Amino acid sequence: MNFMMNFLMRKCYVTLLVLAFSSSGLAIATIAQPELPISALYKTEKVVQTLPMPTIPSTTNASSYWYDEEVQTGDPITDVLKRIGATQTSINDFVKNSPFDWKNLQLRTGQIVSARVDSVHDLTDVQFFNDDDNGERNMVALQRINGKWQVNTSNIDTETMPSLRSVVISTSAAGALSRAGVPVEIRTSLKEMFADKFNLDELVEGDTISLLYESLYSRGQEIATGNILAAEVHTKGKTYHSYYFDQGDAGGNYYDENGESLKEGFAGQPIAHFTRISSPYGIRVHPVLHTIKMHTGVDYAAPTGTQILAPSDGVVSFRGWKGGYGNTIMITHATGIETLYGHMSAFINGVNEGSAVRAGDVIGLVGTTGRSTGPHLHYEVRINGQHVNPATVALPTPKLSATDLAALKKYQQKTDETMMAVRGLPVMVSQLD
Template sequence: MSKTFLKKRYGLLVLALTASGVALATVSQPDLPVAAAYKTERVVQELPMPKLTINANASSYWRDEEVRTGDTLALVLQRLGVSATSIQNFTKSSPIDLKTLELRAGQIVSARVDSVGDVTDIQFFRDDDNGERNLAAIERINGKWQLNTSNIDMETMPSLRSVVITSSSSGALSRAGVPVEIRTSLKEMFSEKFNLDELVEGDSVSLLYESLYFRGQEVATGDVLAAEVRTQGKTYRAYYFEHGDTGGNYYDENGNSLTRGFDGQPIENFKRISSPYGIRRHPVLGSIRMHTGIDYAAPIGTHILAPSDGVVTFSGWKGGYGNTVMLTHDNGVETLYGHMHAYVRGVNVGTRVKAGDVIGLVGSTGRSTGPHLHYEVRINGQHVNPATVALPTPKLSAADLAALKKYQQKTDETMAAVRGLPVMVAQRD
């Protein structure tokens, strides 16, 4: 190999290193043939812009937001990421009267929002003045907002939650998506054992409760089915056991009642509950309603009784409730008695009553389909199942205890799957 050839080869090598920055250890390449001559030509052609079509069904997702004190629906939608233009368009053509709409602090509003911030669906429960909450399912069809008046497809399934406390129980449960009604019930059922608000870092809460889903979104909750709290080295458990149409109560693993409840019924000669607490479908309209109390069927004039000592905080006409009396009891529980035929003389605001005192007569005033007593219980403004808080707790028979044991085993197996894990899970039973 001549010196001239070596110079040419190494000159090519230096050029390659400079251009690529890649180090080569050795080069062994045979001489390449000389490429045939060719002609180069530059061609420039202007192409038309492609036609872009906007997908009307842009990706959209359901989002949930908890209502805060003083919120309007517009403020809730704003926090959900809905654009100002979309909120304005909805407000102008809403199928419900937004001026009279009152949202409850703690309730959930769900909305389907697309990628550009437009809202296409909104759903939430709105209170009436008759002890019921009605599901407002609003949807935009062909650019027009309307209420969903078809037979609403709903599904009830148990929701499982498990959290480990890092700062406060209220904060941990809220971050895990546990609704305020469930948090209130949970606190009340263990109130004679410990204060839920005093749980500390490292304590844990697991609970199983009923959820109502509509179009894939949780719109309401029912009763807590089971709960387990670990605190200060102890484990407390609660199981919901139903007693037919009269509702249910909470018992520990040994069948002992967790809460004593009130000693008496709110009606004389109690025979039948015509409508229990909870979620139901209207038999004619097909709409979903949440009944916030218990209805006792009874003839007009039947005595309505104070089930526990208390103070009268309201006595008068109350919208769809008709003639109504409200009591506040020593334990902070508030009870309501609606559709009265008449009041009892001397039962006025500020009057102290004893358990068993007659406070009114059964009637059918207000928005009522027939004579009955509507009985509600609230704690800190939140409705709870009267059967679990403000009604006598029955003792379990041997057959009931055996049934409770079977239920306990089933729920314990379910809850064991997430025991000690700070996660939230929703599953079918």
């Protein structure tokens, strides 16, 4: 008990030892003093200070995203941008203040318009191809910088990548391919490619389509497509294959797994004599100006006056002056294909709108009318208004030599390995390699 009391006292007091001497000897005395409170050792003071809010730099493109929208029949650009989700105020500002002559805008049904919107859904970038009615489409890239719209003058950085798609038909082939993001040009080419084998529109639920095609990307967006590289369709218990074999400047053609021509094509060339193909179908990037153009046909270099021939039977649907094409004739063929012949120097008497022509008939003479840099024939092929590569559907398909056949077999093996990744899957697949 005494021990506990002493312990408690030592916790509460400071003990001072005092030594004293007396006649009887040394005496020791203790004096207990209360311990000072801690608060007495320092002074407290309440200080209130208001701190400024931190400055967070903002950028125009913070939380911005690119969107793609397919042009519907009769769409003005404003309707396309509205479906993308841009605010009406920013759309009005874009149309009013961007440096583009909207009177010359020609959007095609099925083409893609790409736009980037920021976190409040205001437009920051818009890009699309504009048809100049001259056999070329020009890439238009507009950008808002510091609140002002201007042409994007930065170097065009493009990349071509293969796109792999695989779909299972539920209602229609067109619907399944559209939902998988396959552009209308590719859908049109695919249908025509197999037209001699089956009708793509007659595929039924459970049928499958796998295809590999070229996509051109700029600033992360798919801006154009090239040729179908390979396709595989399973219907009615049979699988059909198609492989693209490039013939160089003349373009390429489609062959089956045995190297046989997939489509018969037209019997003849559209020109009697030509020195070379001066411009093939497809995308061109100017090496100095860094502009992107889509050439929608094939240009045959030939002297003025060279005879232009109908490559297949048909009916003349247009004869006259057609903008940048100059003197032009258009022919509708029995297969539904429409062909165009531009920059003619002269027409042939008796070849008028509504006239029937046979394969090999002379329909005009090569020239350089319209927007043309020299004498040549511009030859286009359209299906339901969509441009397709003439070499794949409307030119004679050459038989493959033994060397070409061996090269096709190697290409077939390579593409089959890629297609194997999605073969037999019961779901829709989209993949970029």
